[in-house]
Amino acid sequence: MTDLDWTLVDEGWGRRAADFATLSEPANCREYVAVHHRLDVGDGDRLLDVACGSGLAIELAAARGALGAGIDASPRLVAIARDRNPDADIQVGDMHALHWADAAFDVVTSFRGIWGTTPDAVREIHRVLVPGGRVGITVWGHIKVSPGAWALAPFRMAAAAKIGNQAAMVSLGRPGAGEDLLARCGFVDVRRIEVPFAWEFADPDVFARALASTGPAYEAIQNVGERAFLDEATRLAAEHVRDGLPLRARIAAVGYLARKATP
Numbered sequence: 001m002t003d004l005d006w007t008l009v010d011e012g013w014g015r016r017a018a019d020f021a022t023l024s025e026p027a028n029c030r031e032y033v034a035v036h037h038r039l040d041v042g043d044g045d046r047l048l049d050v051a052c053g054s055g056l057a058i059e060l061a062a063a064r065g066a067l068g069a070g071i072d073a074s075p076r077l078v079a080i081a082r083d084r085n086p087d088a089d090i091q092v093g094d095m096h097a098l099h100w101a102d103a104a105f106d107v108v109t110s111f112r113g114i115w116g117t118t119p120d121a122v123r124e125i126h127r128v129l130v131p132g133g134r135v136g137i138t139v140w141g142h143i144k145v146s147p148g149a150w151a152l153a154p155f156r157m158a159a160a161a162k163i164g165n166q167a168a169m170v171s172l173g174r175p176g177a178g179e180d181l182l183a184r185c186g187f188v189d190v191r192r193i194e195v196p197f198a199w200e201f202a203d204p205d206v207f208a209r210a211l212a213s214t215g216p217a218y219e220a221i222q223n224v225g226e227r228a229f230l231d232e233a234t235r236l237a238a239e240h241v242r243d244g245l246p247l248r249a250r251i252a253a254v255g256y257l258a259r260k261a262t263p
């Protein structure tokens with residue numbers, strides 16, 4: 001996002017904020033639970049979630065006893081995050097310029113919010129962590145070989161330049177890429193973990209509506225129109241309907257866990 005104006009993010013990510021919060025974000029809950037567990041998030045941890053979306057991860061961290069904070073570029077998603085987390089300090093802003101003081105947090109998380117195109121955000125995460133503080137970020141893994149790759153295919157209806165940018169964004173999932181970035185930014189004990197990630201939806205219409213609420217879907221919708229996007233997403237999902245079971249799309253996701261070095 002460094003080359004883009006972050007204030008434009010809301011145009012895509014915020015336009016169907018209630019759909020995103022209720023249909024899309026809950027489908028990501030497995031990775032939140034796994035990363036909170038691996039980071040041992042617990043009572044009294046001051047936790048910041050970067051690119052927090054509509055704040056479900058903050059709510060789940062609070063259920064473990066953490067004191068939540070968050071930042072997201074979309075005012076409409078932040079409004080929902082605040083509604084879900086009235087006691088948390090949740091700000092509208094750019095992940096490259098965090099609003100908090102140095103060493104303000106014990107834990108920082110980011111769920112598919114940090115990309116190959118946003119390395120400076122990792123330096124900011126390092127700055128706001130206490131020495132010894134823990135970080136956990138997730139990124140997409142090898143999407144093409146994922147059984148649920150079909151669920152992301154409608155994003156490829158975006159214009160060619162946008163598809164190129166989407167590919168650059170997911171580059172952080174390549175072996176070694178996240179490890180190098182975290183080490184360059186001063187993190188130690190960097191570990192790469194597999195993160196459970198499976199989207200489930202009741203039927204193709206719900207899937208299409210959930211997908212259409214995301215930022216990359218908006219890039220496709222700008223190119224082909226909302227009707228064509230929904231039709232294609234519904235058609236693809238219909239090929240994966242299973243009798244008596246929800247649609248399920250398992251997608252490879254990678255987590256990076258690390259610590260800020262202690263002096």
Ligand SMILES: C[S@@+](CC[C@H](N)C(=O)[O-])C[C@H]1O[C@@H](n2cnc3c(N)ncnc32)[C@H](O)[C@@H]1O
Pocket residue numbers: 001006009010013025028050051052053054071072073074077093094095096110111112113215
């Ligand atoms: C893939 S979503 C992740 C949302 C949420 N963490 C989740 O798990 O569903 C990416 C999020 O990054 C936010 N975002 C994009 N660019 C940003 C920036 N420069 N600064 C802060 N947030 C940004 C979007 O508004 C969106 O909520």
